[in-house]
Amino acid sequence: MKTKIIILIGLFTFTTAFTLKMESGKYLTKNGKMSFFSSTGIEDITAENNKVSSVLDSKTGKIVIEVLIKSFRFKKALMEEHFNENYMESTKYPKSKFDGKIDNLSAVNFSKDGTIKTTISGNLTIKDKTNPIKTDATITVKGGKLNGNTKFKIVLADYNITIPSVVKDKIKKEMEITADLDYEPMK
Amino acid sequence: MLKRIILFILVIGIIASIAFYMWNKPHKDIAAAKEDFILTSTDFYKEYVANETTANTKYLDKVIAVEGTISAIELENADEPTVALTTGTADMTVSCGFKKELLNEIKKLKQNDKIKIKGKCDGMGMFGVVITQCSLIK
Numbered sequence: 496m497k498t499k500i501i502i503l504i505g506l507f508t509f510t511t512a513f514t515l516k517m518e519s520g521k522y523l524t525k526n527g528k529m530s531f532f533s534s535t536g537i538e539d540i541t542a543e544n545n546k547v548s549s550v551l552d553s554k555t556g557k558i559v560i561e562v563l564i565k566s567f568r569f570k571k572a573l574m575e576e577h578f579n580e581n582y583m584e585s586t587k588y589p590k591s592k593f594d595g596k597i598d599n600l601s602a603v604n605f606s607k608d609g610t611i612k613t614t615i616s617g618n619l620t621i622k623d624k625t626n627p628i629k630t631d632a633t634i635t636v637k638g639g640k641l642n643g644n645t646k647f648k649i650v651l652a653d654y655n656i657t658i659p660s661v662v663k664d665k666i667k668k669e670m671e672i673t674a675d676l677d678y679e680p681m682k
Numbered sequence: 683m684l685k686r687i688i689l690f691i692l693v694i695g696i697i698a699s700i701a702f703y704m705w706n707k708p709h710k711d712i713a714a715a716k717e718d719f720i721l722t723s724t725d726f727y728k729e730y731v732a733n734e735t736t737a738n739t740k741y742l743d744k745v746i747a748v749e750g751t752i753s754a755i756e757l758e759n760a761d762e763p764t765v766a767l768t769t770g771t772a773d774m775t776v777s778c779g780f781k782k783e784l785l786n787e788i789k790k791l792k793q794n795d796k797i798k799i800k801g802k803c804d805g806m807g808m809f810g811v812v813i814t815q816c817s818l819i820k
Contacts, residue, residue: 525766525777525809526759545762546779548808565742565804566779566814572709586742589805677758 519681520554520605522641527676529562533667540574542567549676551641556600558615558643560593560674582656588622595628603634610635615645621654641678646671712802713817715745723750723776727769730806741803746813748776752795755788762814763788765799769810777807779814787818 527547533540544567549560564585569575579585595617597603603611616629630647648669651658658668719741726748730737750767753775757763763785766775778799780788791797801813 523809525807526756526762526764526779528759528761543761545759546764546777546804546807546812546814550808559808561808563804563807563812565802566812568814571705572707573705575709586738589738589742590807679758 520552521681522551522553522678523681524549524676524678527560527674529672529674531567531673532671533669535667540569542569542575542578544568547674547676549643549678550681551597551643551678553603553605556597556603558593558595558597558617560676562591564589564591581659582651584622591619591621593617593619593628597632597634598629603636605636605641608637619649621649622656624654626653639680643676643678644674646673648672709815712745712815713800717747717800718744720747721749723748723767724770726776727771727774727811730811731771734806738805742805744803745800746803747798747800747819748778748813749798750776750796752791752793752797754793755791757785757788760785765791765797765816766810767797767799774810776811776813777809778816779812780816784817 525548526545527549528543528545529547530541530543544562546566547560547562549558551558564583565579567575567578569578595615598614598616602613611634613632613634614629615632616627618625619628628647628649630645632643632645635642635644648671651668651670726741726746729740748767750769752765753768754766755764756766756777761782762779763782764780765778765788767778769775778801798819799813799816800819801816804812804814806812
């Protein structure tokens, strides 16, 4: 009897440990989308990045997003050049990072299909500057996968992005950033 | 006098067309460009892990021809079909982003295929080295 109980407990512990290991609760994307938009007197500035990587931990609510600046594509080659060389200095600062969390994690049920509006907050690093940000976000759960969507504005000066005085009046001091990330469960 | 006016118009015309060309100048055609470096995906990744800053100085914006084995074909982002190459380190790859026009070519590829890809180096992200504007080298 005693041995049976011990075996049972042992089996139980083993399976629990095994299940826990299987379900890391982490989701990832390697090919997420991010774009930005700013209107000028001459024409709109938009660029798209399809290689955004991110890990979202459903157990802690932690989100890390990393963007390679050189993966942003512009319609105009000249704009892309100016963006990389003058504004972002992307050879010196090749990536930007968001390190934060889902604010009301308990409201998100990761095992049930549905859409939840929440806020996320954390630190955004662009170039050599890090600032706290808080933004609205939508998390959609569908068939075990996640989509995270957010749109927010940043003030260029907060991140040491200086605009040459020649075009100062043409370029807005703010920029709107949109992220659209399709996450898959991490194996 | 007339000569001067004609000359003036000509000069303005030339400046305007140069400015117009600069403004609309085409993107560098990576597929047609000669590669600056030829290396295997494993060596490429190893160099980045050894020293990211040094690797960036050497490779950023350069045209790289990478040889490797396909670890995954990632089509979830329809705007940039991606082929990931193995690096010898689990979960880490050399991720190669293609234009969406090349989707049909990418779909013909299979996991474990040996392949050679040319692209522009964008740096190292969370899951390895990233090259974009890729094309297949036959």
